[in-house]
Amino acid sequence: MSETAEATKDVAKEPKEPLFSAKNKRLLSDPLNDDNPITIQVLGICSALAITVQVKQAFVMSLSVLFVMIGANLIVSWMRNLIPGRVRIIVQLVIVAALVILVDQVLKAFLYDVSKQLSVFVGLIITNCIIMGRLEAFALGNKAWPSFLDAVGNAAGYGWILIAVAVAREFFGSGKLWGVQLIPDAFYEFGYMNNGLMILPPMALITVGIIIWVQRSKNTKLIEEN
């Protein structure tokens, strides 16, 4: 037991560290900007391209990822000293897969129309690199509370990019937000047309690119030298 505890290098070693210490706050805030999983680490891009046509889908996807991340991070963190090192990836995968199937089943029972639209992408949360990445990099070596914050931070960082992209794509692609028509019919009568390209996956990539560009130009920490 002592060997593994040493090996896992707990970040939160002091027993009386306040719940929202500076270090813990950074776990929440870093992934939103400085260390965003999509725009900086370039993880989870596939789902950002696939399900950002409508805000509602992106929102449900973000919530699902949030749930899976929190669940997986907490479970792995609690079991971190019990998981045999040689099978740890498989163990993580089993935990993530179980949580994803849980989400899928619940969506099918309670939000059937949304689950139909998300179709395979709920299942593909299993392969979302962010989740495995955080389990491997953080939850395996940290206590439950920091792991929880890390999960919330990263899922939120993922979610806000997803929703931002979805807002841009739904507004310019279909003139709607959350399924509600926002561009008045009068505009269409004057010849305004929805940009069909926004609906297609390539525009998601370009939209993410624009977000990265804006973020990099604003955030001085991210500007690389030379």
Place this chain on the structure above:
Amino acid sequence: MDVNKNSYTFIFSAILVIVVAGLLAFVSESLKPMQKENVRIEKMQNILASVGMESTPQNAAEKFEKYIVDQKMLSNDGEVLTATEIDPFDIDVVQQYKAVPAEERQYPLFIFEENGAKKYIVPLAGKGLWGPIWGYISFEEDMNTVYGTTFDHKSETPGLGAEINTDPFQDKFIGKTIFDQSDNFVSVDVVKGGVDTSGDQHKIDGISGGTITSKGVGEMIERTLKVYVPHFKGNKQAAL
């Protein structure tokens, strides 16, 4: 305790897998009735949509009960099966198309009635380019003129074949007829995209770039309706 021992690894994996399997089996079993109900309601909505009736998941069951006045089941020879134990609504035509040999398939027919006017709804199943396609086609009282259609698909190409589930494609069928002047069955065919079919009572302009899916729709309609032809003809004469 050494967590890296072989025996520990085996025991740990076994326990983990059993716990997870048990949990998922429990969740799946307890949510199954609700999921099945959702599928049923969606089917009711689709059937109603083929005669242009909008419904929400909340009122679909009620409307279905009210407007679908009769359900029949036909054998592959077009005879009405009277002594069936299965509710025609429970027949999964997509599943039948995939797994049941043609001569044993059963063909449901739903009869819709609103303000005294009847419509006949036929479920369809066939294959597109990448996977199954299905839908419903409804006929006016003359059992000849198409009143409405609704199609759906599992995995057709977005923007091309997948367009079959959009109104612009589905509405093209409205007003077409499946019997010619001398009462022979000719079906409604979907022809390669970009042709003017407005003058032809038995042809639909297919989707450009979605030829195989469009052809699948045409094939599905013809193959299925062929089964209903004897029944339609018989009933038409009775009605006249």
